[in-house]
Amino acid sequence: MKLSEKELEILGVLEKDARIETADLAKMVGLTVEETEAIMKKLENDKVIVKYLTMIDWTKVDDHQGVRAMIDVKVTPKQGVGFDEIAEKIYRYDEVQSVYLMSGTYDLSVIVEGKTLNEVANFVSQKLSTLESVVSTTTHFILKKYKHDGIILEQEKKDKRIVVS
Known part of the structure; x- marks a missing residue:
């Protein structure tokens, strides 16, 4: 299935944050909320978007x-x-x-x-x-697990060096 550039943009954003507000997503990809919702519905119906998931550590x-x-x-x-x-x-x-x-x-x-x-x-x-x-x-x-689906699970370690001036 060949997808448009806007469809691919929407998928890229949703893959990183499935909980993004539709209005914010629409602004990011340069579409109206209605156009964005229609594309998302089409991608869901075509089973390109299979499920929205939450990653838990x-x-x-x-x-x-x-x-x-x-x-x-x-x-x-x-x-x-x-x-x-x-x-x-x-x-x-x-x-x-x-x-x-x-x-x-x-x-x-x-x-x-x-x-x-x-x-x-x-x-x-x-x-x-x-x-x-x-x-x-x-x-x-x-x-x-250190990293899962592109998400680093370990908290960043703070630099413990003393600042010398």
Whole structure:
């Protein structure tokens, strides 16, 4: 789908701040509020804008338990459907946050979330590894996020040097 320059501008702004007021967005891209709303509605209907999301740094929330893992999956693709059929089986699990087709040693990269390490391990051993097309998996537990979707999660460290004059 070919998008106009204004549509691309609107998408660029919304990708950085989905909560921006429509009036502010319209001023930024040089359109009226009505024109901007019409473009946004069209992009939503065409499924270019899929969802408006909030990014949360759960490490700042006391008592929030959660474990994320990136799982590399090697699969045997099926005739006629390639990787799509096995990818769909995998992304239908509630634990799965994302599935990507990759180049390189592994075919799929799967992001999984669970309450404990054991819960993620059980998902891999009891659900993922037992799927017919899955040949092997490698699980990497995420220990700390520094940057996510272009957003730096760490607070800037203040310069502790003493000013000398």
